[in-house]
Amino acid sequence: MTFNIALVGCGGMGRRHAHGYIELRRYFDTVSLAAVCDVHHDVASTVAGIVAGATGSRPDIYTDFDEMLERADLDGVAIVTSTPMHHRFAIRAMEAGLHVITEKPMGLTLKACRQMRDASRATGMVMAVAENYRRDPMNRLARELVDSGGIGTPYFALDMHMGSSDGAVMHSTVWRAKKEQAGGTVLDAGVHNADMLLYLMGPADSVYAETSIFERERILRPMSEVAPGLAKMYDHRREDGYSTGDAVEQTAVDTAFGVIRFKSGAIGQLSMTDTSHGHSLGVSTISGSDGTLYRPRSRSGESPRIVRGDGSEVTGNALLDLVPDFELDDITSSLWDGARRISSYEMDFSTIDSKILAYEYLDMVRAAETGGQPEVGPKEGMDALALAYALIESGLAGAPVTVDDVAEGRVSGFQDEIDAEMGI
Numbered sequence: 157m158t159f160n161i162a163l164v165g166c167g168g169m170g171r172r173h174a175h176g177y178i179e180l181r182r183y184f185d186t187v188s189l190a191a192v193c194d195v196h197h198d199v200a201s202t203v204a205g206i207v208a209g210a211t212g213s214r215p216d217i218y219t220d221f222d223e224m225l226e227r228a229d230l231d232g233v234a235i236v237t238s239t240p241m242h243h244r245f246a247i248r249a250m251e252a253g254l255h256v257i258t259e260k261p262m263g264l265t266l267k268a269c270r271q272m273r274d275a276s277r278a279t280g281m282v283m284a285v286a287e288n289y290r291r292d293p294m295n296r297l298a299r300e301l302v303d304s305g306g307i308g309t310p311y312f313a314l315d316m317h318m319g320s321s322d323g324a325v326m327h328s329t330v331w332r333a334k335k336e337q338a339g340g341t342v343l344d345a346g347v348h349n350a351d352m353l354l355y356l357m358g359p360a361d362s363v364y365a366e367t368s369i370f371e372r373e374r375i376l377r378p379m380s381e382v383a384p385g386l387a388k389m390y391d392h393r394r395e396d397g398y399s400t401g402d403a404v405e406q407t408a409v410d411t412a413f414g415v416i417r418f419k420s421g422a423i424g425q426l427s428m429t430d431t432s433h434g435h436s437l438g439v440s441t442i443s444g445s446d447g448t449l450y451r452p453r454s455r456s457g458e459s460p461r462i463v464r465g466d467g468s469e470v471t472g473n474a475l476l477d478l479v480p481d482f483e484l485d486d487i488t489s490s491l492w493d494g495a496r497r498i499s500s501y502e503m504d505f506s507t508i509d510s511k512i513l514a515y516e517y518l519d520m521v522r523a524a525e526t527g528g529q530p531e532v533g534p535k536e537g538m539d540a541l542a543l544a545y546a547l548i549e550s551g552l553a554g555a556p557v558t559v560d561d562v563a564e565g566r567v568s569g570f571q572d573e574i575d576a577e578m579g580i
Contacts, residue, residue: 164233168386168393189213203392231524268575284519311443316425325382330404333407360546362417363556410431414547459472542562548570553569
């Protein structure tokens with residue numbers, strides 16, 4: 157039986173989702189991209205054409221979400237719009253009897269996420285979140301190494317990413333500069349880092365952070381200059397009301413330095429900024445009683461490595477000796493051409509990106525077909541966003557906050573204005 161999906165939002169990330177679907181079809185024929193939807197017909201048509209050229213089947217094109225729900229024969233939708241529309245479209249789709257996967261962050265605020273969670277419970281529809289870093293086979297291996305005691309008892313984790321947008325709008329997308337659209341590196345990128353910390357270290361208890369908007373005026377520069385590696389996927393997109401060279405007010409937090417206490421007792425540091433001019437720093441480590449795990453860049457194919465107290469290093473296939481029971485799951489193994497036990501791999505970024513997106517679709521479909529839960533459902537999506545928002549809420553309050561309080565709306569000072577503006 158074929159599971160029919162609609163892709164809602166055909167901008168840069170939507171185009172990447174289309175390539176994920178194309179990759180999926182190389183291995184599985186049980187999912188069909190039946191429709192694409194975008195307010196800009198030409199943007200939707202571009203993505204539909206890419207799918208048709210690769211698969212021989214052209215999705216139907218819609219520019220109105222409600223019309224698509226009424227007319228298209230669908231089992232699920234993939235929501236890849238800007239963040240403020242995630243909860244609106246997801247709830248309407250679930251109430252129409254459709255399963256949902258939405259891009260990260262799950263929703264605009266935790267209140268929006270709670271509404272999505274409640275709709276999933278009320279309707280029985282799957283609500284999945286397309287969180288991609290954890291699906292990388294090397295991050296699967298990293299978790300197995302931690303869980304199996306490869307570094308002993310975890311003491312602390314460092315996740316620090318200091319980079320520079322050189323005064324430009326992040327990724328040349330104006331919404332990423334706006335508080336009311338869940339913009340800023342701390343939320344838009346930080347939710348990835350938050351999810352990985354939770355995936356590897358377990359639930360977080362409390363956060364204390366200092367935050368700032370250091371650069372309130374940004375320039376909208378071409379993506380070919382700002383993020384050349386992604387530019388070819390985004391050259392068809394449109395963002396009404398802005399042109400290259402425009403000054404854009406940055407209202408989203410651009411810098412956060414936070415300390416986390418995990419429920420296990422371990423400590424973490426999650427710090428992010430795109431205002432570190434002249435100095436870049438990327439650190440992703442977990443230190444324990446028997447050594448430190450160095451995580452590779454997600455979607456790089458590089459091997460993790462463990463360094464012991466005496467300076468000796470374990471990396472590559474030698475890591476597999478530490479985890480004799482480690483195997484990739486059936487879906488990942490199929491997408492990685494049958495590999496089961498690997499410590500590294502060689503692929504270009506776009507291929508890795510597509511394979512992980514293909515996995516996310518299949519994970520949602522399997523959950524829908526079996527009545528189970530996706531790997532990243534409402535709880536996991538909310539936990540990651542709550543940890544990212546906890547940095548900002550703590551920075552605003554000038555005091556520690558608990559992640560559970562942020563998730564359930566007991567601490568929401570930063571988000572209240574967004575919720576009021578959106579009428580939720």
